[in-house]
Amino acid sequence: MIETDRLSTTFAALADPTRRAILARLARGEATVTELAQPFDMSMPAISRHLKVLERAGLIERGREAQWRPCRLQAEPLREADHWIEQYRRFWEESFDKLEEYLRELQTGETTDDDDHSR
Amino acid sequence: MTTTTADSPFATTFSPQGDREVVMTRTFRAPRELVWRAITEPRHFARWWGPRDYTCAVRELDVRPGGRWEAEQTAPNGNRFRFWGEYLEVERPELLVHTQHFMEFPPLVVTITLSEYQGQTTLTSVTRFDSPQGRTATLEMGMEWGARQSIDRLAELVESL
Numbered sequence: 001m002i003e004t005d006r007l008s009t010t011f012a013a014l015a016d017p018t019r020r021a022i023l024a025r026l027a028r029g030e031a032t033v034t035e036l037a038q039p040f041d042m043s044m045p046a047i048s049r050h051l052k053v054l055e056r057a058g059l060i061e062r063g064r065e066a067q068w069r070p071c072r073l074q075a076e077p078l079r080e081a082d083h084w085i086e087q088y089r090r091f092w093e094e095s096f097d098k099l100e101e102y103l104r105e106l107q108t109g110e111t112t113d114d115d116d117h118s119r
Numbered sequence: 120m121t122t123t124t125a126d127s128p129f130a131t132t133f134s135p136q137g138d139r140e141v142v143m144t145r146t147f148r149a150p151r152e153l154v155w156r157a158i159t160e161p162r163h164f165a166r167w168w169g170p171r172d173y174t175c176a177v178r179e180l181d182v183r184p185g186g187r188w189e190a191e192q193t194a195p196n197g198n199r200f201r202f203w204g205e206y207l208e209v210e211r212p213e214l215l216v217h218t219q220h221f222m223e224f225p226p227l228v229v230t231i232t233l234s235e236y237q238g239q240t241t242l243t244s245v246t247r248f249d250s251p252q253g254r255t256a257t258l259e260m261g262m263e264w265g266a267r268q269s270i271d272r273l274a275e276l277v278e279s280l
Contacts, residue, residue, distance in 0.1 A: 015137075088141060089133045091170055092244070096131050096145040098167035099157060103149040106157070 010077040013057035018042070019050050023059060026073040030063075036071060139248040144241060151235035154242060155212035158231065164190070183209055188217060225249035 013019055022036055037047040051071060054060045058077050063070045134142045147154055157163040161177040169175045169192045178189035189203035204226060208216035215231040230245045 092133070092143055093131045094171045095168050096143075096242075098169075098171065099154075100129070100145075100147055102163070102167045103147050103153060103157060106153060106163075107149060 009057045010059065010080065013053050013059055016050070019054055022050060022054065023073060026060060026071055030070040030072045032068050032070050141246045143244045146239055146241045148239055150238055151212050151233045151240045154233055154240045158215065182206055
C-alpha cells in the first residue's frame, strides 16, 4: 500500500504547472537554479519557493555543492503517483473494453435478452 | 492529461482534472438506450464492470434518485471488494449520478453522461473525490497490478498531468 499522506503531498506539489515544468526539465538531467529559472519569467526567489515545495515533497534533491546546488529529480514519489493513476485507469479501461464486447454480443444476439422487463 | 489507449476514435480517454477529479470518455458502437441498460440493469452491469480477471456480483441496482446500489468484485486470488452507494440523479437515458463507497474511504461522486451520434454512444464519466487525499485512498482499492513505471516516462508523465 502506498502511504496516502505522502501521495497527497506529491499531488499537491504536482498541482502547479511551473513545478511540473521544472520536473519535466529535471527528468532530462540535473540543473542549477539559474538554469531552471531561465525558461520562466520569474524572479529567483519565486523559483526557489517552487523548488522548496518540490524538495519537501521529496520530488527533487539538491546537491550539497555550496555554489551550484544542482537539482536532481527523485523518481520514487512520481512512480507512486503514476502507479496510483495507472490502477484507476486500468480498472475502467478494462471495464469499458468488456462493455464494448458485451454491447456487441447483445446486438448480434449472442446473448439471450428474452427476459427483458425494462421497457 | 488526456491519454488514449490507441489511435482509434473508440479508445478510452483518461484525464485527471484539477486535484480531485478524473474524467474518462469512451465511445461505443451501440445506441444510447442499449448503453443505458448495460450500466443500469444488474444482469448486464455484472458482465462488464471491473477488471478483466475479476468477477462481479451485483447485489442491488435500484436506479432511481435515493436508490441504493451494491456490487462485489472478486479477485483471481479470491479477495473480495465490496462497492456500494446511492443514486443521486437519474435521467434516462442520458444522465446518471451516483455516490460510490469503498471500505472506510470517503465516498466519491460519479457523473455519467451518455450522448448519441449516428448510432454511436459516447460515455463521459467524471469522478469527483472528496479531497486529493480521498482520491488517493479510495483508488488504492487493494488491487495490486504492480508498478511498471520507468524513468523514461517521468517527463512524459509530469508534462501531461
